[in-house]
Amino acid sequence: MKMHQHKIACKECGLILNKPKADYTHQFICPRCKACVYKFGQDYETIILMTLTSLILFFPSITLPLITLKIFDLEQTTTLIETVFIFFDNGYIGVSIFITLIGIVIPFIMLLLILFILIPLKNGSSHKKVSGFFKLYEYLLEWQMAEVYLISIFVSIIKLNKMATLHVETGLYFFCAFLVFMFITINFFNPYDIWNKNEV
Numbered sequence: 526m527k528m529h530q531h532k533i534a535c536k537e538c539g540l541i542l543n544k545p546k547a548d549y550t551h552q553f554i555c556p557r558c559k560a561c562v563y564k565f566g567q568d569y570e571t572i573i574l575m576t577l578t579s580l581i582l583f584f585p586s587i588t589l590p591l592i593t594l595k596i597f598d599l600e601q602t603t604t605l606i607e608t609v610f611i612f613f614d615n616g617y618i619g620v621s622i623f624i625t626l627i628g629i630v631i632p633f634i635m636l637l638l639i640l641f642i643l644i645p646l647k648n649g650s651s652h653k654k655v656s657g658f659f660k661l662y663e664y665l666l667e668w669q670m671a672e673v674y675l676i677s678i679f680v681s682i683i684k685l686n687k688m689a690t691l692h693v694e695t696g697l698y699f700f701c702a703f704l705v706f707m708f709i710t711i712n713f714f715n716p717y718d719i720w721n722k723n724e725v
Contacts, residue, residue: 533562535555535557535562538555540555540557542562569643569647570647572643572713573639573644576636576710577640579703579707579710582699583633586696586699586703587604587629588604588606588696589695589696589699590694590695590696591694591696592693592694594691595690605629606629608624609621609624609629612624627668627669631669631670634661634665635666635669635707636707638658639710641658642662642716643714659716663716666711
């Protein structure tokens, strides 16, 4: 197979490899550390559809009640946004900021960035015009940890269930569905396809 003049570096071990000019539908594995150097993404239409679905699920997941906690005659229902304010009002400012970032801000911005990248490209714009969005997406990808918040919710449910009556509300189901669709979207979207399609 003929090799392209450009090079590509393994993100895990830093090995410099020749990047094939064609055959981008295959995974390219680093011969040194066996990490995946390149993986083909899905078509733009599929990714845009998955992104829009994730955004539709996002808003009810942060505004609808997650759980209802009942201790004796006291009952409290909280949403994701209300959880942030509860931590803030009780002095846990760092925790509230962390939850806001990983559970709300970063996932929302990442989904918007995917649209800002793919929609112009689908309409014929140059990949250079979306390079800034691409760089920001790559940076936020390292901070995408919305599933950590979901795990903390389940841990809290297990612990609090021994002391109180807990009811899972609609918002938690939406949040789980949102995480599933966002995970699929991120795995479908390969920003490097943008550059590869312009090199072939």
